[in-house]
Amino acid sequence: MAESKLMTMRDAIARHVPSGSMVLLGAQLEQMIPFAAGHELIRQGRRDLTVVGPISDILFDQMIGAGCVSRVMAAWVGNVSAGVGYCFRRAVEHAVPRKIEVVDYSNFTMALALHAAALGVPFLPTYATLGSDFLKKNGNLREFSSPVSEERLVAVRALRPDVAILHVQRADAQGNAHIWGSLGVAVDGARAARKIIIVAEEIAEPGVISSDPNRTLVPGFLVEAVVHEPGGAHPSPVQGYYGRDHAFFAQYHEQTRRVEDFEDWLARWVVHVSDRGEYLKQVGAERMQSLGVKEHAYTAPADFGY
Amino acid sequence: MGFSEREHGFIVTARPEEEIASRGYTFSELMVAAAAREIGDGELVFVGMRLPMLAFLVARRTHAPRAVGLFENGVVRETPSLELLYTMGDPPNLLHATQCGQMLDVMSLLQQGRVNVGFLGAAEVDRFGNLNTTWGHRNKEMQRLPGSGGACDIACLARRTVVLLAHERGRLTERVGHITSPGYGSGNGWRRAQGLPANSGPSAVITTLGVIRFGDDGEAFLASVHPGVSVEEVLANTGWTLRVADDLVETPAPRDEALAVMRELDPNHFWTR
Numbered sequence: 001m002a003e004s005k006l007m008t009m010r011d012a013i014a015r016h017v018p019s020g021s022m023v024l025l026g027a028q029l030e031q032m033i034p035f036a037a038g039h040e041l042i043r044q045g046r047r048d049l050t051v052v053g054p055i056s057d058i059l060f061d062q063m064i065g066a067g068c069v070s071r072v073m074a075a076w077v078g079n080v081s082a083g084v085g086y087c088f089r090r091a092v093e094h095a096v097p098r099k100i101e102v103v104d105y106s107n108f109t110m111a112l113a114l115h116a117a118a119l120g121v122p123f124l125p126t127y128a129t130l131g132s133d134f135l136k137k138n139g140n141l142r143e144f145s146s147p148v149s150e151e152r153l154v155a156v157r158a159l160r161p162d163v164a165i166l167h168v169q170r171a172d173a174q175g176n177a178h179i180w181g182s183l184g185v186a187v188d189g190a191r192a193a194r195k196i197i198i199v200a201e202e203i204a205e206p207g208v209i210s211s212d213p214n215r216t217l218v219p220g221f222l223v224e225a226v227v228h229e230p231g232g233a234h235p236s237p238v239q240g241y242y243g244r245d246h247a248f249f250a251q252y253h254e255q256t257r258r259v260e261d262f263e264d265w266l267a268r269w270v271v272h273v274s275d276r277g278e279y280l281k282q283v284g285a286e287r288m289q290s291l292g293v294k295e296h297a298y299t300a301p302a303d304f305g306y
Numbered sequence: 307m308g309f310s311e312r313e314h315g316f317i318v319t320a321r322p323e324e325e326i327a328s329r330g331y332t333f334s335e336l337m338v339a340a341a342a343r344e345i346g347d348g349e350l351v352f353v354g355m356r357l358p359m360l361a362f363l364v365a366r367r368t369h370a371p372r373a374v375g376l377f378e379n380g381v382v383r384e385t386p387s388l389e390l391l392y393t394m395g396d397p398p399n400l401l402h403a404t405q406c407g408q409m410l411d412v413m414s415l416l417q418q419g420r421v422n423v424g425f426l427g428a429a430e431v432d433r434f435g436n437l438n439t440t441w442g443h444r445n446k447e448m449q450r451l452p453g454s455g456g457a458c459d460i461a462c463l464a465r466r467t468v469v470l471l472a473h474e475r476g477r478l479t480e481r482v483g484h485i486t487s488p489g490y491g492s493g494n495g496w497r498r499a500q501g502l503p504a505n506s507g508p509s510a511v512i513t514t515l516g517v518i519r520f521g522d523d524g525e526a527f528l529a530s531v532h533p534g535v536s537v538e539e540v541l542a543n544t545g546w547t548l549r550v551a552d553d554l555v556e557t558p559a560p561r562d563e564a565l566a567v568m569r570e571l572d573p574n575h576f577w578t579r
Contacts (some may be wrong), residue, residue, distance in 0.1 A: 132493055
């Protein structure tokens with residue numbers, strides 16, 4: 001049997017995500033955002049990261065506020081249920097805590113950029129963003145004339161992250177990972193990236209994963225590290241495990257309006273917390289329980305027999 | 307964003323109880339009813355959150371029982387979720403979905419021209435229906451907004467787009483400072499010249515004061531005013547000289563069956579304040 005890729009979040013980040021990396025986070029949009037991994041990047045003092053993702057529900061804001069990020073490549077950065085991200089605004093408008101470069105994408109062009117890298121081609125064509133100001137600002141979106149028809153299109157340059165960090169429901173120790181529910185750009189993101197870190201709610205026996213190979217959206221042979229981190233996506237939801245902590249997002253919004261307040265927030269929830277276990281203690285067992293599944297909704301079994 | 311889930315600010319009118327006492331409905335409910343009428347039966351709809359989500363559900367429960375909802379996270383949905391949603395990724399939006407696919411699965415339908423209507427929010431909309439959700443300004447200072455999400459894609463590729471926003475002079479502006487999501491550009495023929503699909507573009511801008519539509523020349527005109535709103539009020543709150551339709555009408559009040567659906571799904575007026 002192949003060697004286990006299981007390791008702690010601390011080790012996974014230390015080994016695979018050096019400063020200067022291009023990191024894909026939040027591939028499943030509002031679900032399964034790898035907050036535990038983002039917080040570990042902050043604690044280990046990463047700098048000059050390029051963060052990539054279609055939307056980012058407060059994780060990019062936190063990493064920007066902590067000074068880890070020099071470039072953002074995204075379609076949307078903020079707090080989905082509450083509005084703007086104050087750290088993102090401070091960085092763009094006032095270079096606080098540091099100047100960042102923003103490379104704006106739309107959701108579709110971000111998905112195509114990752115899909116192009118996943119396919120191993122330099123670009124993919126689309127009609128999306130024609131006529132928009134994206135074409136003036138983002139050099140990775142270039143108009144061209146179709147070689148097979150009389151049309152103008154946009155070439156979306158392939159985007160190959162150094163590392164994709166994906167939060168999943170369950171994986172085996174080799175990194176074969178089951179994801180269900182909100183997929184977003186997870187499959188393309190995984191194939192596009194040079195390395196993959198899988199963060200799993202549960203570590204399953206290989207037989208559990210291979211019993212349902214259609215649900216194996218990331219094959220283990222592409223994976224460098226597997227981290228067992230229950231609750232690692234809080235406050236974002238994980239289908240079948242816990243719901244979205246709406247109040248936490250609202251509180252983050254209220255508690256990060258001023259830079260001093262953000263510093264306090266960061267100290268309390270990230271810097272002075274040793275790992276995800278300690279973070280979850282601070283969230284509180286009662287609060288986590290209240291977010292838990294109230295009524296299970298198992299899928300009907302599918303027969304793989306022959 | 308969509309989208310409107312991530313639009314620039316909520317649409318807030320007065321206190322719902324007072325509005326309902328005096329008129330029988332809130333302006334948000336009027337906007338939802340107007341938005342629902344933009345959805346035809348059997349149509350594919352890029353839904354978004356908040357008011358458009360309610361509008362989609364009202365449409366399905368009233369005149370458009372075969373409408374299908376699409377979400378950028380890859381979710382395709384035909385039935386209402388069992389709980390109020392804050393984001394399209396909330397677990398109740400996935401349970402008993404028609405399909406949970408990838409973003410490209412829904413974007414491919416969009417690019418094929420199969421999506422009939424998409425709903426968008428915006429910080430700014432201009433005379434030709436161009437939208438800005440990237441840069442705002444307050445007291446001459448530029449404010450960075452969250453960005454497009456999928457709004458640009460929908461604005462480029464949906465057959466019709468419907469914009470919902472609060473009617474303020476600063477938000478309905480002669481020319482947006484940044485085109486996040488293209489409307490009719492600078493007018494007639496502009497979309498085709500850019501290479502955008504034929505038969506696509508803004509169809510309606512539903513505001514807190516009225517409904518704006520677009521002529522064949524791509525320029526906006528006031529098509530209806532909400533009950534109790536004067537044309538002068540609309541013009542005074544619009545940042546350019548808005549044309550007024552010869553056959554201007556009053557926006558129809560929400561029908562009882564539409565209000566019943568909204569209040570069943572949003573009993574505390576979380577969205578329809």
